[in-house]
Amino acid sequence: xxxxxxxxxxxxxxxxxxxxxxxxxxxxxxxxxxxxxxxxxxxxxxxxxxxxxxxxxxxxxxxxxxxxxxxxxxxxxxxxxxxxxxxxxxxxxxxxxxxxxxxxxxxxxxxxxxxxxxxxxxxxxxxxxxxxxxxxxxxxxxxxxxxxxxxxxxxxxxxxxxxxxxxxxxxxxxxxxxxxxxxxxxxxxxxxxxxxxxxxxxxxxxxxxxxxxxxxxxxxxxx
Amino acid sequence: xxxxxxxxxxxxxxxxxxxxxxxxxxxxxxxxxxxxxxxxxxxxxxxxxxxxxxxxxxxxxxxxxxxxxxxxxxxxxxxxxxxxxxxxxxxxxxxxxxxxxxxxxxxxxxxxxxxxxxxxxxxxxxxxxxxxxxxxxxxxxxxxxxxxxxxxxxxxxxxxxxxxxxxxxxxxxxxxxxxxxxxxxxxxxxxxxxxxxxxxxxxxxxxxxxxxxxxxxxxxxxx
DNA sequence: TTTCGCCTACCGTGAAACCGGTAGGGCAGC
DNA sequence: GCTGCCCTACCGGTTTCACGGTAGGCGAAA
Numbered sequence: 471x472x473x474x475x476x477x478x479x480x481x482x483x484x485x486x487x488x489x490x491x492x493x494x495x496x497x498x499x500x501x502x503x504x505x506x507x508x509x510x511x512x513x514x515x516x517x518x519x520x521x522x523x524x525x526x527x528x529x530x531x532x533x534x535x536x537x538x539x540x541x542x543x544x545x546x547x548x549x550x551x552x553x554x555x556x557x558x559x560x561x562x563x564x565x566x567x568x569x570x571x572x573x574x575x576x577x578x579x580x581x582x583x584x585x586x587x588x589x590x591x592x593x594x595x596x597x598x599x600x601x602x603x604x605x606x607x608x609x610x611x612x613x614x615x616x617x618x619x620x621x622x623x624x625x626x627x628x629x630x631x632x633x634x635x636x637x638x639x640x641x642x643x644x645x646x647x648x649x650x651x652x653x654x655x656x657x658x659x660x661x662x663x664x665x666x667x668x669x670x671x672x673x674x675x676x677x678x679x680x681x682x683x684x685x686x687x688x689x690x691x692x693x
Numbered sequence: 694x695x696x697x698x699x700x701x702x703x704x705x706x707x708x709x710x711x712x713x714x715x716x717x718x719x720x721x722x723x724x725x726x727x728x729x730x731x732x733x734x735x736x737x738x739x740x741x742x743x744x745x746x747x748x749x750x751x752x753x754x755x756x757x758x759x760x761x762x763x764x765x766x767x768x769x770x771x772x773x774x775x776x777x778x779x780x781x782x783x784x785x786x787x788x789x790x791x792x793x794x795x796x797x798x799x800x801x802x803x804x805x806x807x808x809x810x811x812x813x814x815x816x817x818x819x820x821x822x823x824x825x826x827x828x829x830x831x832x833x834x835x836x837x838x839x840x841x842x843x844x845x846x847x848x849x850x851x852x853x854x855x856x857x858x859x860x861x862x863x864x865x866x867x868x869x870x871x872x873x874x875x876x877x878x879x880x881x882x883x884x885x886x887x888x889x890x891x892x893x894x895x896x897x898x899x900x901x902x903x904x905x906x907x908x909x910x911x912x913x914x915x916x
Numbered sequence: 917t918t919t920c921g922c923c924t925a926c927c928g929t930g931a932a933a934c935c936g937g938t939a940g941g942g943c944a945g946c
Numbered sequence: 947g948c949t950g951c952c953c954t955a956c957c958g959g960t961t962t963c964a965c966g967g968t969a970g971g972c973g974a975a976a
Contacts (some may be wrong), residue, residue: 491710635890654953874923
């Protein structure tokens with residue numbers, strides 16, 4: 471029987487292209503596609519799934535949280551993380567969430583096929599550049615578990631608005647809280663994430679899928 | 694004779710997947726792949742090319758500048774912009790550079806095939822969501838040409854370092870100029886791009902490929 | 917030569933960010 | 947009850963940003 475695969479990525483074109491790529495392997499069958507973490511959970515609840523190719527940066531629930539919840543309800547499903555970034559923290563978080571593989575989009579398409587075959591057999595697969603950044607962290611015990619800065623819902627909201635370019639006062643208006651409270655959330659965010667200014671917070675939010683790189687209704691960035 | 698296509702995107706996996714998608718159409722032949730604007734120019738100089746699927750955000754020379762230079766040397770080549778973002782300014786810039794099509798990665802894979810067929814016949818193709826954001830701008834005359842904020846090399850450098858989270862003083866040290874000079878560059882950047890804070894500059898830099906969403910040697914964003 | 921754009925550098929002001937502490941209320945768990 | 951976490955809010959301080967103007971040096975173009 472063929473391997474029932476779900477593709478999770480917020481870019482439909484990438485999903486379709488990946489589907490074409492995976493179609494080369496008769497043993498693989500893409501049974502569904504998801505554009506967000508919520509959709510992955512819904513699909514897994516509705517039909518049998520063997521393996522999920524999970525993008526990290528997705529709007530709404532991101533790939534890490536989605537993996538955590540997916541495996542809590544469906545321990546048998548294999549998850550392979552698929553991200554544009556080889557960020558060490560992402561890899562650690564995703565492995566901590568229970569994923570069995572992690573490859574970056576900078577790799578060749580064959581890499582994905584190889585990862586799926588490896589993970590299907592119960593082994594763990596990390597592509598070379600990811601493996602290089604992680605090995606050090608895996609060696610020192612504890613870091614894998616210590617490094618999981620869970621954000622609260624409020625912090626996530628504040629982070630998103632910071633990344634959109636709003637000031638503390640504007641964020642306060644939007645969320646109906648005082649600007650001073652927004653400052654506290656920003657400070658806690660920076661402490662939790664070990665980031666030290668708005669540029670880094672913005673990059674983090676974008677890479678994590680908490681904020682898109684450009685606003686959907688962006689009139690234009692130039693004049 | 695089949696249509697000679699070049700795929701330009703900094704993600705090898707996306708290129709390979711797209712190649713698999715385009716292989717369904719016998720009339721299309723992907724003759725080369727490029728990971729940057731420079732590579733596109735080199736390929737076009739070395740072999741005959743009919744059409745380029747050009748990603749906007751690429752490290753080094755981005756898709757807009759690459760399109761401009763490519764068409765300056767090879768007026769016969771058709772270019773289709775392929776971006777994750779439907780940012781109005783990107784579309785206008787790319788069309789101004791001479792591209793004949795623009796589709797977002799949020800669209801279906803079939804959309805790309807349709808775009809290629811349309812552009813091959815000499816027509817212009819914009820996917821629905823892009824068309825919606827652009828029509829208004831195309832109606833008021835002049836905006837298409839007025840809206841082309843070319844950045845100087847120095848401004849690009851400063852923008853990149855701002856997006857990486859450095860302060861003016863740190864940027865000044867890095868570039869061996871005074872912090873006050875960095876301030877001027879930042880001010881000119883914001884005026885040219887109609888952006889008003891560091892978060893927006895950071896988003897712009899990432900979307901434009903001037904700065905990656907995560908630092909290559911990023912040890913980890915959490916502690 | 918003059919003009920223009922770019923890079924360089926400084927002046928100033930007000931707003932916002934950045935960093936620390938304190939503290940009350942709500943709510944869940946031991 | 948006590949503890950711990952979260953959200954809320956304010957106090958203080960220094961640094962950086964955001965925005966304005968002015969201005970000299972330099973190289974390319976008209």
